[in-house]
Structure formats: C-alpha cells, structure tokens
Amino acid sequence: MKRDGVVFRGTREGVLVLLDDKTDYQSLKAALFERLRESPSFFRGHGIILDTGSRSLEPGQLVELEEMMSSNFGVHLEKVVHGPCSGASANPPHRPQGSEKPADGQGDARQTLLIKRTLRSGQRVGYDGNVVILGDANPGSEIVATGDIVVVGALRGVAHAGATGDENAIVASLKLAPTQLRIAGRIARPPEGTGSAPRGPEVARISSDGIVVEAMSWIAGG
Amino acid sequence: MGEAYVITSGKGGVGKTTAVANIGTALAMTGAKVAMVDADIGLRNLDVVMGLEQRIVYDLVDVVEGYCRLKNALIRDKRVDGLHLLPAAQTKDKTAVRPEQMKKLVGELKKEFDFVIVDCPAGIEQGFRNAIAGADRALIITTPEVSAVRDADRIIGLLEATELPPPRLIVNRLRPRLVNRGDMLDVQDIVDILAIELIGVVPEDDIIVVSTNKGEPAVLLNSSRAGEAYRNIARRILGEQVPFMTLDAREGLLGRLKRFVGLGDR
Numbered sequence: 001m002k003r004d005g006v007v008f009r010g011t012r013e014g015v016l017v018l019l020d021d022k023t024d025y026q027s028l029k030a031a032l033f034e035r036l037r038e039s040p041s042f043f044r045g046h047g048i049i050l051d052t053g054s055r056s057l058e059p060g061q062l063v064e065l066e067e068m069m070s071s072n073f074g075v076h077l078e079k080v081v082h083g084p085c086s087g088a089s090a091n092p093p094h095r096p097q098g099s100e101k102p103a104d105g106q107g108d109a110r111q112t113l114l115i116k117r118t119l120r121s122g123q124r125v126g127y128d129g130n131v132v133i134l135g136d137a138n139p140g141s142e143i144v145a146t147g148d149i150v151v152v153g154a155l156r157g158v159a160h161a162g163a164t165g166d167e168n169a170i171v172a173s174l175k176l177a178p179t180q181l182r183i184a185g186r187i188a189r190p191p192e193g194t195g196s197a198p199r200g201p202e203v204a205r206i207s208s209d210g211i212v213v214e215a216m217s218w219i220a221g222g
Numbered sequence: 223m224g225e226a227y228v229i230t231s232g233k234g235g236v237g238k239t240t241a242v243a244n245i246g247t248a249l250a251m252t253g254a255k256v257a258m259v260d261a262d263i264g265l266r267n268l269d270v271v272m273g274l275e276q277r278i279v280y281d282l283v284d285v286v287e288g289y290c291r292l293k294n295a296l297i298r299d300k301r302v303d304g305l306h307l308l309p310a311a312q313t314k315d316k317t318a319v320r321p322e323q324m325k326k327l328v329g330e331l332k333k334e335f336d337f338v339i340v341d342c343p344a345g346i347e348q349g350f351r352n353a354i355a356g357a358d359r360a361l362i363i364t365t366p367e368v369s370a371v372r373d374a375d376r377i378i379g380l381l382e383a384t385e386l387p388p389p390r391l392i393v394n395r396l397r398p399r400l401v402n403r404g405d406m407l408d409v410q411d412i413v414d415i416l417a418i419e420l421i422g423v424v425p426e427d428d429i430i431v432v433s434t435n436k437g438e439p440a441v442l443l444n445s446s447r448a449g450e451a452y453r454n455i456a457r458r459i460l461g462e463q464v465p466f467m468t469l470d471a472r473e474g475l476l477g478r479l480k481r482f483v484g485l486g487d488r
Binding site: 154 | 368372373376382414417
C-alpha cells in the first residue's frame with residue numbers, strides 16, 4: 001500500500017501515518033492531502049499518529065501539516081513519533097534477536113513509542129512495537145505493547161509486553177512495582193503482603209518457571 | 223479581575239465541600255472578596271455546610287437560564303465581610319448546565335470578586351466538566367487512602383489535557399498517629415505518586431464534623447487544627463510562604479503541655 005511516500009497503517013492506538021524518508025516534504029504534504037481527500041469520512045474526527053521516520057520535520061512544517069489535516073478533514077494529530085528505533089540497544093544484550101516474527105511482518109524493525117510524561121490512573125497506551133515511558137506509570141494506568149516495555153521511572157500500573165504472543169518480550173523499570181504484569185500469555189502479580197520495595201532497576205521476562213524478575217545487573221552494576 | 227479556583231477530587235467524600243467552605247471563608251477573612259460556587263447541581267451541600275441553606279431564593283441554574291440576575295442569586299454571608307455563595311439547584315441535575323454557560327458565569331463573577339471558588343461534584347462526567355470550565359487553577363484534594371489517591375491521579379490526568387496550569391494538592395484527614403505506626407499512607411507517599419505541588423495538609427479533626435453540622439466553617443474557630451491548616455492554605459493561595467504545620471503525633475510543646483495537664487485528646 002505504499003504510494004507517494006505516505007503509508008497508512010492501522011494500529012491498536014489509531015491510524016499511523018508513515019512518511020517516507022526519501023520523498024521531499026512538499027510531495028509528502030500533497031500525497032497526504034490526496035489520501036485524506038479520498039476517504040474523508042473515514043478519517044474525520046479521528047486522531048492520527050504521524051511517524052516521520054528518520055526525517056525530522058521542522059516545527060513550521062509540522063504545524064502546517066496539522067493545520068492542513070484539521071481544517072480540511074477534521075483530523076487531529078495525536079502524536080508524532082520517530083521510528084524505527086535507533087537499533088538494538090534498547091534490548092537486553094543476551095536476548096536472542098529476531099527469534100519471534102513481529103505481528104506486522106516487518107522483520108526486526110520494531111517501532112518504539114516514546115512517551116515523555118507520567119501515565120496516570122485511567123490512561124492507557126497501546127502500541128504495536130516497544131513502549132518507553134520517561135516518567136512513572138501510576139496505579140490504574142495500562143501499557144500494552146507487542147514488543148518490550150521500559151519505564152524509566154516507577155511502574156505501578158498494569159503492563160503487558162509481547163501482547164501478541166512474543167514470549168521474548170521484557171518489562172523493565174527503574175522501580176518495578178506493578179499492579180499486574182503480563183508477558184505474552186503469562187500473568188504475574190506481586191506476592192501478596194510483602195511490602196518489599198524493589199531495590200533498583202529490574203527486568204521481568206519469561207523463563208521456564210513463568211515470569212521472573214531480576215535486577216538489571218548490567219545497568220546497576222551487580 | 224479575580225481568579226477562579228476549582229476544588230476537585232474525583233472520589234466523593236474526601237472533603238471537597240468542606241475545603242471550599244473553609245478556604246473561601248479564610249480568604250474572605252483576609253479581606254478578599256470571595257464567591258463560592260456550588261457546582262454540584264442536584265446534590266447541593268455547600269449551602270448547608272456554610273449554614274446558609276435557609277436564605278436561598280435563586281440558584282445557579284436560575285441564573286444560567288436567565289430567571290434571575292446573578293446578584294439576586296448570590297447569598298451574602300453575614301459572618302465574614304466579602305464572602306458570598308452561589309448555591310446549586312437541588313431539583314435539577316448536572317445536565318441543566320453546559321460548560322460554556324459555567325465559563326460565562328464564572329467569568330462574570332471574576333469581574334466582581336477577587337476569588338471564585340468552585341465546589342466540584344464527585345466523578346469525571348459532565349458535572350466535573352462544568353466545574354472546571356471556568357477555572358483558572360485547580361486544587362486537588364485527597365485523603366491518605368489508596369482509592370482516593372487513585373481517583374486524584376485520574377483527575378490530574380484529565381486536567382493535564384486542559385489548558386489549566388498544574389494543579390496543587392491538599393491532603394485531607396491525615397492521622398499522624400496512624401502514619402507513624404505505618405498504617406496510613408504518609409504525605410510523601412502521596413506526593414511521590416501524584417507528583418504535583420503540595421499546598422496543604424489538613425489533619426483529621428473532630429471539630430470538622432461538628433462545624434459541618436452546625437454550618438460554621440472551622441476556620442472561624444481558633445481551636446481547630448483543621449481550621450488552622452485551611453487558614454494556612456488560604457495564605458499560600460495569596461502567595462505567602464507559610465511553613466507546614468508539625469503534624470507529628472509527638473506534638474509540639476503545646477500538645478505535650480496539654481497532655482501533661484490532662485487536656486490531650488485521644
């Protein structure tokens with residue numbers, strides 16, 4: 001479905017619009033306009049997520065695109081992401097790479113969604129790819145990702161990594177204290193009654209015994 | 223031009239109405255002109271807590287629907303100069319008013335008053351949206367309970383989606399003795415989760431129950447610890463730097479003295 005440098009893809013969160021890296025801005029803008037014009041009623045009132053790839057749009061261009069979409073088609077820009085993520089560094093080093101085929105059939109080039117705020121009660125993030133939260137995920141919040149989940153802050157809500165079945169997915173957090181943790185089809189919750197606070201960065205993964213949590217020793221230095 | 227505050231919590235029963243009554247009264251005691259607005263249409267309470275129930279002629283919905291002028295519906299409190307109440311309607315429900323109407327109403331009040339304090343209903347539905355519509359700032363009130371903190375967090379999330387500046391936090395009904403025993407969330411736990419600025423901590427105080435039933439805000443009583451906490455909150459709203467009260471169960475000199483002479487409570 002690639003054409004004119006603009007690709008539309010449905011995700012759990014809404015419509016993701018990928019902008020091709022090699023096409024120039026004016027053509028992309030025109031192509032985006034065309035595509036929205038073809039089926040205005042489908043998009044009206046919905047939010048889209050703009051993925052600018054490795055391109056970085058100038059602030060003015062972003063505003064222009066947003067304005068064009070909202071005034072002509074009633075489409076609002078939900079967020080802007082840059083993908084694909086800049087390599088395998090987001091994954092733990094001893095994890096076998098590419099052993100699981102991601103659901104979107106894109107090989108290993110899984111997208112990463114970066115959220116730079118605290119997720120509060122009642123807020124939910126669902127993403128086809130990895131999710132990184134720079135902030136806390138509070139009790140009552142929910143993160144669902146087909147890939148890994150990393151919370152750079154305290155994870156106190158519900159997290160579901162590998163939501164489409166990837167058993168190699170991990171959940172990592174500076175303070176891993178979730179209400180409930182799910183990886184692929186497994187569900188774990190913290191042992192009841194123990195008020196033991198996590199001592200440092202931890203990571204949860206699936207082992208032969210189910211979901212296990214261990215210190216992120218390669219970061220914390222033992 | 224005055225400033226409009228909304229006091230909100232998400233969860234019911236954590237002390238929104240009491241907070242509005244006390245903060246509104248305390249602000250007026252400093253000489254400010256204050257209008258308290260009860261946005262809890264259908265479940266009006268602020269008039270009762272203020273002891274002004276018998277003086278209601280018109281209400282907020284009457285004003286919005288044009289049955290009366292704003293100044294006809296405002297009730298002037300006789301105890302404190304400059305303190306006014308706009309009561310909610312009791313026979314309607316939240317859908318009787320739309321957010322734009324509330325915004326207009328609060329805008330008109332701001333021309334006349336230094337502070338407009340809106341009492342928000344519990345919940346996150348239309349009543350909440352009405353209450354925050356005209357506000358310039360929000361105060362979140364919570365009690366040291368997991369459920370109340372959870373709801374406060376939800377409300378903060380909803381407020382973040384508006385243009386309001388980050389809300390400030392009131393922790394209500396703190397019981398230092400329970401906190402010291404490790405049986406109650408302490409203020410720091412709550413601030414860690416909610417990550418907003420603390421503007422006041424109000425200790426549990428039996429006087430609140432009495433004053434609420436009598437329609438006499440606790441800030442009018444010198445003996446009330448909760449009243450003192452609310453007076454401090456009012457001063458912080460006015461921009462003063464007021465140190466937080468020591469709420470340690472091992473009280474200050476006065477407490478020890480009281481216990482020594484057998485006046486200590488509990």
